[in-house]
Amino acid sequence: MSLSAEALYKMSDVELLAAYVEARRQFVEKKFTRDTHRARLTWIKAKMFVGSSGGVTERNMAIDVSEEFARKGQELREMTRDLDLLKVDVDIIAIVIRFRGAPAPADAHGEDAVEGDPEREGHRVAASD
DSSP states (O other): OOOOHHHHHHSOHHHHHHHHHHHHHHHHHHHHHHHHHHHHHHHHHHHHHHHSOSOHHHHHHHHHTOHHHHHHHHHHHHHHHHHHHHHHHHHHHHHHHHHTTOOOOTTTTSTTOGGGOHHHHHHHHHHHO
């Protein structure tokens, strides 16, 4: 979205809620696309690992230096960045809604929140294992 916080605050309640719903829809759609891409990348990595010869370290190094894998990894990082920007938009709209005195939308911190992203919480998950 390209709306400023001031423009959001000047919107009517109906327009603000519509903007929130649209931003959430875009966020969920992009998150699904990014997660699908991440799973596809993991599958490619597993196929490359099984299809190559040598020890575990040699196989992992071959995958890490693969140009195709590096390009797809970069695409995934760009998708994650775009997703983060959309999440900021959603959060700003939710802040404006709360600032007006309305309770926060029910799904503002639901299961599809970026905070639950394993890519960002890998160190916490590994520590709990």
